[in-house]
Amino acid sequence: MTAVVFVHGTGVREPGFSALVEWVTAGLAAQRDGLRVLPYAWGAAHGATLAADGASLPPRSGTTRSLGENPEQPDPGDEATREWALLYDDPYSELALAAARSGPAVERPPGSVPPQQSIRALLTALAARGDAPAAELGPGLPRACTALAAHPLLGPAADALDPADLAVVAARSLTARLVADALDADSPLVPTGETRDAVTDRIGEALGALPRGAERGLRSYLLRTAGGVASRAVERRRRALTEAAHPAAGDILRYLSRGEAFRDGLRALVAGLEKPVAVIGHSLGGIIALDTLVSAPLPQVGLLVTAGSQGPFLYESGALPSLEHPAPLPAHVPAWLNLYDPRDLLGYVGARLFPGRVTDVAVDGGQPFPAAHSAYWTNPAVYRHIVDHLP
Secondary structure, eight states, X not given: OOEEEEEOOTTOOTTHHHHHHHHHHHHHHTTOTTOEEEEEOHHHHHOOOOTTTTTTSOOOOXXXXXXXXXXXXXXXXXXXXXXXXXXXXXXXXXXXXXXXTOOOOOOOOTTOOOHHHHHHHHHHHHHHTTTGGGGGGOSOHHHHHHHHHTOTXXXXXXXXXXXXXXXXXXXXXXXXXXXXXHHHTTOSOOOOHHHHHHHHHHHHHHHTOOSTTTTHHHHHHXXXXXXXXXXXXXXXXXXXXIOTTSHHHHHHHHHHHHTHHHHHHHHHHHHTSOSOEEEEEETHHHHHHHHHHHXXXXXXXXXXXXXXXXXXXXXXXXXXXXXXTTSOOOTTSOEEXXXXXXXXXXXXXXXXXXXXXXXXXXXXXXXXXXXXXXOGGGOHHHHHHHHHHOO
């Protein structure tokens, strides 16, 4: 029986760790029977903590920056992912743009039903169904429906759009709200774009939307006016990616300064296993796995898999603890499969650095960054590639 050791990435703690392991175990089992998955929970044992209860974190400024004011904002690459990146930053941005197209208020004929009344009734009915219509995106759909139904821009947007287009805007807003909540919580599991779109279609149908494609003109309008959309992304990404006191970034700094304990724990886990063994590492977990396998032979391991990992970048920049550029990859390091999403700005490639030793494979989760960095383990293609290479 092949043993698969899974090494998680930065910032992962309970209960997210157990949920992540369940997803990985199920994803591998769907591709191949008989695999034994053993998680390495280095975060609980060695990860960063805020020992003074966050005393080093500065207070939130309460300010935001327009996407048009940030010249370094990465381009996610295509229209759909750029749209969703904007909606994750502000799930009501499309609603605001639609509302801005509404004309002045007019007196309605006696007995007529205001357009917003119908969509609010549908949102209330959708909320009553609980989380089931958007289960793949996690909890929170009823709360999101209630907030949208009470939003002051819903009425003007309803005046500007026909009911089918309004249903699309509402569905995309609800989906974006759920994904944005997952990003705010630093969830290690973010759905692929395909799953996100399927959920959006399902919600849209419940709200009266036409088949996907009818909203294309409105989506283009969103992109054309993107420069004026206020973005909360700076503070959200800062917490997850650049704040040294936050566990995600703190884990990296702690590993680079005190990494031996991380590697010793993984080495002890693998040493007790029989061949064949595969080690899979996500993000910092990939760095830990690579460093461990470079530092000393582990003959049980026949495959190293890294996903969204910065190991090649650290090596090239001279920061990988176990191997300094331009030293070659030691012969005892096993076959190395490196998975990366082209939109994941934290994923790097290694084949040009280690010719003949690394197989780089691009996987497309259909998500913009940073959601792309957490979408590997909900992407079936990831598991297919891993199983195809297992010893």
